[in-house]
Amino acid sequence: MSRRVLYIEDNPDNMTLVQRAIEAIGLTFIGAENGTRGLEIAFSDTPDLILLDINLPDIDGYEVARRLRNSGRAELKYVPIVAVTANALRGDAEKALEAGCDVYMSKPINIRELWARVEALLSDTKS
């Protein structure tokens, strides 16, 4: 079974673009349109990697990352999380890393970079 990437993102254009990119490299894509739904999927499906938009309509990406890391479930404590944001305020990157994200990427997402980061993070977590 191919490895699964969960993308938590409320912007449909970004969702479509990233879905195509993830599927193009043979991974299974799962989309969630807000933080609450993203957490539900993360708990039920335990993805291999999470792409996390920071500016979400319900709970922000920092809180999503914190809840995943503090869930008490080992697979969510260590799942790679890539924060993705169009930037809002000073310190976004610092806050994302403090909340438990592994990598910070700014939008627009360069697809070649996304592929490289996803592949590197997934190869690091191969058991």
Added chain:
Amino acid sequence: MTFNSSFSYFKQLECSGCHEYFDPRQLQTYCPICQSPLIALYDLETARKQLDREQISRRRQAMWRWHELLPVFDPQNVITLGEGDTPLLTLPHLGAKLGLRHLMLKDESMNPTGSFKARGLSAAISKAKELGVEKVIIPTAGNAGGAMAAYASRAGLKAHIFMPKDTPLANVLESRIAGATVILIDGLISEAAGMAGVKAREEGWFDVSTFKEPYRLEGKKVMGYELTEALGWSLPDVIVYPTGGGTGLVGIWKAIGELEALGWLENRHKPRMIAVQAEGCAPVVRAIESNAPFCDFWVGAETIASGLRVPKSFADQLILKTIRESGGTAVAVSDAAILQAQKELAIMEGVFAAPEGAATLAALITLKERQLIHPDEQILLLNTGTGLKYLEQLH
């Protein structure tokens, strides 16, 4: 709209990532497929047959004398304030002190609005006007905002600018006096870029952020044409360039490739491109040192050289490619070294450089220590702007 093919050999746009082609007669931003910068391509084969380098040299001095190799089709759309053809100075006193026999500086402070940003914005605003744009928006660390405001004003376009709140006052005032709306934000240029992108999408402003439209690169590349022409159509051994967004570095390298394709170079020995960054924001240096294919976002960027406070360039892969292809490298310098170099340039050579430009002189010491430059090499520094915009830092 009319297209005058004899005025420009501009042919098409190519994505630097996936190499898809795009129509230059349509308004373009960056690649919609892979989100990489677009690069302008010219019909250099025809240009090689029809264009004569001496013909360009005989024209009145200014950037647009290279119009065949710039992207505007109709001369009526060229928006110019007399940018380009900045002096190439020798630095005999500093050269003697550092033991470098052929040290030079291209002084971009002589451009309209006092910086090299005039070149890129002249090209971008001209092309935007040609393609029917009426309002333009930009995130800026400073000088690009002032330049955009001036060129937009001359073109009759509305201008909106996002700047970090600690941007030098001169940049804020020069933008406002040219009629631009300036919003000061509590963040860096990366945050300003995010806000500009959102406003552009929601309200239909055309975003002229670095590399998020294809034509600022074209204006900047003319630095490469000019310095080659000034050196008798030869290239220096080393170009030391302050690197924030990286348009100038990539642009000069692009120009060298185009001159080679035109058969206009007297020597084929290409320069090593050396990127200079501040220690407080050095994503390119870190990527070069770790042999990474792209830059990591630099967390907590801080430096007095506001133009170097770019946590991650949208064109990071192009910057790294340029440095690697040229056999160059990247070095970081401290703010203290930048201020010291700024003083030395003024005291010993009479050049009041912007901190970003002074950083290139500061880098020479590191480069010498690491034996990455040699006494007999022809070394060219780029001063990107005037120190007069940064007077607060001297108090």
